[in-house]
Amino acid sequence: MSPRLLKQISEETAYPVTVLFKQSMDEGAVPQDWKIANVTPIFKKGSRSQTENYRPVSLTGQLSKVMESVVRDTITEHLDRHHLITDSQHGFRRGRSCTTNLLEFLDKVTEGINQKESVDVIFLDFAKAFDKVPHRRLLAMLEAHGLGGKVLRWIKFWLTGRMQRVCLDGYGSARVYELSGVPQGSVLGPLLFLIFNNDLELDILNLILKFADDTKVFGRVSNSAQKQLLQDDLDKLCMWADSWQMEFNVAKCKAMHIGSRNKQFSYTMKGHQLDVVTTEKNLGVFISSNLKAAEHCYDAM
Numbered sequence: 001m002s003p004r005l006l007k008q009i010s011e012e013t014a015y016p017v018t019v020l021f022k023q024s025m026d027e028g029a030v031p032q033d034w035k036i037a038n039v040t041p042i043f044k045k046g047s048r049s050q051t052e053n054y055r056p057v058s059l060t061g062q063l064s065k066v067m068e069s070v071v072r073d074t075i076t077e078h079l080d081r082h083h084l085i086t087d088s089q090h091g092f093r094r095g096r097s098c099t100t101n102l103l104e105f106l107d108k109v110t111e112g113i114n115q116k117e118s119v120d121v122i123f124l125d126f127a128k129a130f131d132k133v134p135h136r137r138l139l140a141m142l143e144a145h146g147l148g149g150k151v152l153r154w155i156k157f158w159l160t161g162r163m164q165r166v167c168l169d170g171y172g173s174a175r176v177y178e179l180s181g182v183p184q185g186s187v188l189g190p191l192l193f194l195i196f197n198n199d200l201e202l203d204i205l206n207l208i209l210k211f212a213d214d215t216k217v218f219g220r221v222s223n224s225a226q227k228q229l230l231q232d233d234l235d236k237l238c239m240w241a242d243s244w245q246m247e248f249n250v251a252k253c254k255a256m257h258i259g260s261r262n263k264q265f266s267y268t269m270k271g272h273q274l275d276v277v278t279t280e281k282n283l284g285v286f287i288s289s290n291l292k293a294a295e296h297c298y299d300a301m
Contacts (some may be wrong), residue, residue, distance in 0.1 A: 003062050021067050026160035034064035037164040037183055038039040038172065045281075048237060052249070056131065058164060068158075068187035071151060084145050084260035085194060088201055092190045099113055101211050105218070106209055108259060112220045118259035120230060121218040121287075122267060123280050124237070125252035130193055131181035132220065134245045135159050138182070138196050143193055156186035158188070161168055179275035204233045211283055227265040254280055258289050 005188050006013070010124055024030060037058035076094075079280045079281040085093065090101035112119045114138040126132075138159075142152055162178040182189035182196075193212060204228060206219030217237070221227045248269060255267050255274040278289045286296035 001062060006062055016017050017063065017066075018064075021070065023184045024067065025150050025154055028150065030154070030157045031064075031263055032161070034061055034067070035158070035162040036060070036175070036287055037162065037185075038167045040096050040167060040185075042160065052128070055184065056166075057185035058189075059185060060183070071154065072191050074151065075147060075195075079195075082146065084198070086198055086201065087208045088208050089194055089198070089212075090166050090211065091214070094195060097283075098211060101209055102283055102285055105209055105216065106291070109218065111274045113291070116261070117220045118222050118257070118262040118291075119218060120218055120227070120262070120267070121256040121278075122230070122234060122264060122274065123254045123256070123257065123282060124215040125249040126213045126215070126218065126241075127247040127249040128181075129197075129246065130184045130189065133193060133196050135180060137244055138192060141196050141198070145198070155188075155192070165224050195247075196244075200237070203236055203241070205229050206233050208233075212273060216282065221263070221265060222261070223263075224265075228265075231267055232264075234267060238270055248272075256280060256287070256289050258291065266282070 006172050018044065032081070037060045039056045039058055041054035042057050043145075044053050044055050079096075086129045090096040090098070090104075109119050139152065142155065159182070162183065164178055164183075165177045166173045167174045167232070182192045184190075190212060197210070197213070200210070200215070206217055208215065208217045217233055219226065219230050219233075221230055239246065242245075244287055249290075250269045253269055254277045256277055257264050263274075266276075279295050280287050286293075286299055288295050
């Protein structure tokens with residue numbers, strides 16, 4: 001049913017829907033209709049012939065999304081009350097946004113430049129991050145964040161047995177089971193991913209900023225010792241990805257050197273030397289190594 005129809009008949013359906021939601025939570029049972037999704041591929045950037053350049057957005061039933069909203073709000077209240085999500089995460093959080101992420105990033109970078117330091121930035125790219133989240137590890141991470149009982153059991157059943165098919169131009173593929181991942185386009189999925197990668201920066205010595213899976217790590221690198229610290233952080237991030245069954249798309253990870261005295265150090269991830277860029281689009285904004293906005297203004301014209 002469409003959201004408009006549900007709103008129009010909300011007074012008549014409020015009680016039976018409430019009973020359905022309560023029974024679903026009490027029994028830890030999720031109707032199969034709530035676990036069937038139509039996936040629409042949304043183009044991101046790059047070549048349109050490459051499947052990895054599309055974001056799969058799952059379209060699910062409206063009642064399922066309402067129930068997910070109830071669960072999401074409960075989890076969010078718990079996380080906020082105990083300050084469990086790290087400050088580096090700006091995605092899908094109240095009072096945080098792409099703007100706050102970019103402002104904090106530029107503030108730290110310009111502070112270093114004003115102090116005659118060089119700054120290197122590594123723009124990281126996860127390979128299908130939302131789709132690769134392993135369910136057992138996710139549930140273990142949820143439990144580590146203090147979530148248990150009926151809520152944890154409900155999430156487990158919500159993740160289990162999900163099916164999806166790709167729909168494009170009026171045609172649909174055969175349905176297949178989802179063996180991993182949290183559905184993009186769902187209400188609850190983004191929050192589950194935030195919890196899953198919450199400890200990404202554990203033991204990282206340089207600065208790191210995240211917007212969901214969009215991650216950048218950066219720091220001052222005026223000498224080889226500081227450069228080695230940043231390289232060590234990249235190695236730790238690769239170890240985290242291996243431990244949690246995630247994967248960096250190393251070919252799309254980029255390095256940027258900022259500062260007139262920058263020594264142009266090179267960086268590697270899993271034996272692959274990262275490409276160096278002078279301009280990179282991050283969270284919808286073009287960032288240039290000279291910190292000027294000309295490229296972004298030109299693109300916006």
